[in-house]
Amino acid sequence: MPGQRLRVATYNTRDFLDDHRLAARLVRALDPDLLCLQEVPRRLGGPTRVRRFADACGMRWSGRHTGSGGTTVLTSPRTSLLRAAHHRLPVRWPDRTRGWAEAEVGLADGAVLTAVSVHLGLRASERVRHARSVLAALAGRGPVVLAGDLNEEPEGPVGRLLLAGGLRLAGPPLPTYPARAPRRRLDVLLVSPGIRVLDAGEVAVPDGVWQRASDHRPAWVDLELGGPLRSRGRA
Numbered sequence: 001m002p003g004q005r006l007r008v009a010t011y012n013t014r015d016f017l018d019d020h021r022l023a024a025r026l027v028r029a030l031d032p033d034l035l036c037l038q039e040v041p042r043r044l045g046g047p048t049r050v051r052r053f054a055d056a057c058g059m060r061w062s063g064r065h066t067g068s069g070g071t072t073v074l075t076s077p078r079t080s081l082l083r084a085a086h087h088r089l090p091v092r093w094p095d096r097t098r099g100w101a102e103a104e105v106g107l108a109d110g111a112v113l114t115a116v117s118v119h120l121g122l123r124a125s126e127r128v129r130h131a132r133s134v135l136a137a138l139a140g141r142g143p144v145v146l147a148g149d150l151n152e153e154p155e156g157p158v159g160r161l162l163l164a165g166g167l168r169l170a171g172p173p174l175p176t177y178p179a180r181a182p183r184r185r186l187d188v189l190l191v192s193p194g195i196r197v198l199d200a201g202e203v204a205v206p207d208g209v210w211q212r213a214s215d216h217r218p219a220w221v222d223l224e225l226g227g228p229l230r231s232r233g234r235a
Contacts, residue, residue, distance in 0.1 A: 004109045005198065006033040006079075009220035010117065010147035010187050013213075015039050015070070016049060023213035024056035029203050030220055034105065035059060035074040036117035036147040042070050042097075062103065069099030071117040071148065080106040087137070089130045091121060098126075100134055100148075111225045114141055118148035124157060131158045135165040143225055145170075147189040149216065154188050162190055170197045171221035180211040187219045196224040 009032035013023055027035060035057065041049045047064070050072065054061035059074040060081065068086035075081050083104040091098050100118045107113065118134060120127040127150070138144055146167060150158050154169055163169070167190035175182035191197060200221050210217045 003196070003225040004107045004111060005222060005224045006107065006113075007201070007220055007222050008032060008034045008036070008115060008145050008147060008189060009218050010036040010038070010149075010189055011214070011218035012038040012119070012149045012187060012216035013040060013053075014215050015041050016053070018214050019212045020049075020053060021056065022209070024053055026205065026209070026213055026218070027057040027059070029205065030218065031076075032059075032220060033076045033078050034103070034113075034115040034145070036101075036115060036145075037072050037074065038117060038119035038149045039070045040072055068101045069097045069119055071099055071101040071119050073101050073103035073115050073117050075103055075105055078108070082106050082112065089133060091126065095121065098130060100130075107225065109225075112142055113225060114138070114144045116144060116146040116148075118146060118150070120149065120151050120158060122151060124152070127151060127158045128161060131161050135162065141192075143195050144192040145189060145195070145223065146191075147187075147219070149187050151186060153185055159188075167192055168197075170195075170223065171200050171219055174219070176217040176219055177215065178211070179213070179215050179217045182217055187216055189219060189221050191223060194225070198222040198224055 062084035086101045089098040102116045104114045170189045170191045175185045176187040177184045
């Protein structure tokens with residue numbers, strides 16, 4: 001029997017400083033089952049704004065992201081949220097707080113998947129240290145998708161560390177930053193063994209739209225947990 005196909009996306013929304021309503025419309029066009037977010041609002045009123053964004057995306061939010069450095073995971077009604085957690089990573093004061101978020105979801109066929117959203121820092125040594133911490137926390141887990149803004153290309157030290165930890169890159173090697181004319185692939189998705197990478201699918205977006213929503217473009221990929229590879233096209 002074929003496994004269940006699902007779409008996972010990652011998106012750095014720059015604290016909703018740009019047109020977050022447009023960002024929500026773009027997410028609706030992507031129609032992900034799981035959305036790993038970075039740089040969601042964390043200050044006063046942040047939770048209300050994140051909840052409204054989730055509603056505008058047609059997705060669900062666990063309702064908390066305290067201590068996760070602005071990372072969180074939204075889930076679609078096609079999945080069942082089993083558990084959500086948010087973790088803080090140590091940084092030097094007065095640097096921006098860093099962290100990671102995870103959501104364990106149940107799929108329609110009974111499979112369970114953990115989606116992890118990460119946003120690593122600007123210092124290379126800190127990024128490596130934080131990536132090691134996340135990998136250690138995920139050791140022994142079932143199927144995992146790790147997605148987010150690495151703040152470096154996937155060929156860098158963090159990417160090599162994640163690959164050595166058993167993950168592999170998923171999706172086409174397209175640059176995501178800056179949104180106006182992307183030159184760097186900072187936003188990536190990686191999957192654990194047992195997850196089949198299908199394709200990224202086509203989402204038609206007119207020129208000039210991405211940069212109005214955020215300074216990053218999202219990245220996304222279609223995946224399948226177990227079973228033979230399906231033909232292209234969403235289920």
